[in-house]
Amino acid sequence: MSTFNQYFGEGGPVMRASSVRPGAMRSASAAHPGATSSGPASSGSASSGAAAHGQHTAMSAGQTHAVTAETTASSVIRYGLATIRLLIGFEFLWAFGDKLFGWGMATPAEAAWLNGGSPTTGYLSGVEGPAAGAFNAMAGNVVFDWLFMLGLLGIGLALILGVGMRIAAAAGALLLLLMWVASFPLGVNPFVDYHLVDAVLLVVLAAALAGDTLGLGRWWGERSIVKRYPALR
Numbered sequence: 001m002s003t004f005n006q007y008f009g010e011g012g013p014v015m016r017a018s019s020v021r022p023g024a025m026r027s028a029s030a031a032h033p034g035a036t037s038s039g040p041a042s043s044g045s046a047s048s049g050a051a052a053h054g055q056h057t058a059m060s061a062g063q064t065h066a067v068t069a070e071t072t073a074s075s076v077i078r079y080g081l082a083t084i085r086l087l088i089g090f091e092f093l094w095a096f097g098d099k100l101f102g103w104g105m106a107t108p109a110e111a112a113w114l115n116g117g118s119p120t121t122g123y124l125s126g127v128e129g130p131a132a133g134a135f136n137a138m139a140g141n142v143v144f145d146w147l148f149m150l151g152l153l154g155i156g157l158a159l160i161l162g163v164g165m166r167i168a169a170a171a172g173a174l175l176l177l178l179m180w181v182a183s184f185p186l187g188v189n190p191f192v193d194y195h196l197v198d199a200v201l202l203v204v205l206a207a208a209l210a211g212d213t214l215g216l217g218r219w220w221g222e223r224s225i226v227k228r229y230p231a232l233r
Helices: 002-008 012-031 038-101 132-138 142-161 165-182 194-207 217-221 224-228
Strands: none
Touching: 038 142, 038 194, 142 165, 165 194, 217 224
């Protein structure tokens, strides 16, 4: 009977169930805390992961947009400077051709260099500014005629091709500054005219390696003589 009471009597299996199972359940809960709240925890982790992924995606998209914008701006600047280079180069070459052949724009055919005219007479003989005496003396001089025409041709070709930009910029800026001084007094602006603007632009073009875009500057820069003498760049 004692054995019967021990197992099936008052409080036998019932008391054991009430005293053992809750402890086991508490142990299981302690060992696996996520077991009783797996739904909310998993949902929170998924939400945090999704938020982190969204932030990373947004940052990546922002960085990509910034890089794309920077690349686009760089391309616009490079092609813009190359276009300015070509325009100024054409300006020099046109002046050379007009004075050589007399195309009737600034130089009539009878005053063309090939017809015996002087490329410097028309411009320098009309100087009236503070340096009029020096410029008037240069007018019609055969040495200055040759220097002027070779300068127009060489600077124009260098700018169009994009090679020898540093020498072309130095020579072109010097020539333009002399023409700027010869233009005084200026008619529209007391200080600035297109000669001064073009002189500054030539320096900027050479410093920015504008000959590398739409020109042969990159190829020219790889020549051994240019690597040895960077001034030729």
